[in-house]
Amino acid sequence: MPDQMVMKAALQAYVDNINKGDAPAVIALFAPDAVIEDPVGTPPKRGQEIVDWFHQAVAMKAHLTPVAPIRGSHGNAAAIAFIVQTDWEGQVTRIHSLDTCTFDDQGRITELKGYWGLDDVDGCA
Amino acid sequence: MPDQMVMKAALQAYVDNINKGDAPAVIALFAPDAVIEDPVGTPPKRGQEIVDWFHQAVAMKAHLTPVAPIRGSHGNAAAIAFIVQTDWEGQVTRIHSLDTCTFDDQGRITELKGYWGLDDVDGCA
Numbered sequence: 001m002p003d004q005m006v007m008k009a010a011l012q013a014y015v016d017n018i019n020k021g022d023a024p025a026v027i028a029l030f031a032p033d034a035v036i037e038d039p040v041g042t043p044p045k046r047g048q049e050i051v052d053w054f055h056q057a058v059a060m061k062a063h064l065t066p067v068a069p070i071r072g073s074h075g076n077a078a079a080i081a082f083i084v085q086t087d088w089e090g091q092v093t094r095i096h097s098l099d100t101c102t103f104d105d106q107g108r109i110t111e112l113k114g115y116w117g118l119d120d121v122d123g124c125a
Numbered sequence: 126m127p128d129q130m131v132m133k134a135a136l137q138a139y140v141d142n143i144n145k146g147d148a149p150a151v152i153a154l155f156a157p158d159a160v161i162e163d164p165v166g167t168p169p170k171r172g173q174e175i176v177d178w179f180h181q182a183v184a185m186k187a188h189l190t191p192v193a194p195i196r197g198s199h200g201n202a203a204a205i206a207f208i209v210q211t212d213w214e215g216q217v218t219r220i221h222s223l224d225t226c227t228f229d230d231q232g233r234i235t236e237l238k239g240y241w242g243l244d245d246v247d248g249c250a
Contacts, residue, residue: 068206071241
């Protein structure tokens with residue numbers, strides 16, 4: 001089980017690298033067999049789908065602003081609540097979101113679940 | 126699948142009823158076969174363990190302060206980030222925590238996972 005500080009550092013690196021627009025650095029935080037369900041309730045993404053997804057996020061100028069300290073657990077999981085803002089061809093969107101992640105022994109993300117619904121998007125409701 | 130507003134109302138009622146010290150009202154928000162893993166990484170609680178756990182929370186004067194709007198999903202799940210303060214025989218403890226929940230079709234909580242580690246407790250770390 002990775003140390004709590006290792007998991008929290010990985011989630012902080014996730015935020016920082018998305019905000020820098022560094023898709024390869026974001027993708028490197030994930031285990032090769034990682035699964036992303038974001039938003040929860042949509043089909044899981046794996047492998048190349050994850051690679052494509054983060055390149056798209058960077059193309060949309062995704063910017064994450066944490067709204068509270070990252071939470072750990074008593075196991076191999078951690079979580080972060082944030083607002084994500086995207087800017088796609090001048091259309092700015094803000095979503096109130098929250099991710100939970102599990103990690104392998106090397107501190108790589110094995111599963112990410114993103115909690116946000118349509119009514120968590122500013123301006124939609 | 127319950128409506129997003131139904132799940133968010135259930136999580137708000139969870140906060141409000143804990144803060145009122147109304148353990149039966151909190152327990153009534155859960156399906157009979159619900160499972161609680163709080164904190165994540167500890168053995169799951171079911172049935173009478175859940176009843177006992179919430180009565181203990183009320184005895185410890187647990188008080189939840191949400192730190193961001195409740196998040197929904199595109200499925201049967203929602204999440205809330207909060208600070209929980211307890212007061213046990215004069216010893217006040219504050220924990221930075223975050224819960225994810227799944228719901229049944231009647232809007233009852235079927236699973237609750239609480240994310241917090243020892244270093245999310247103010248004063249421990």
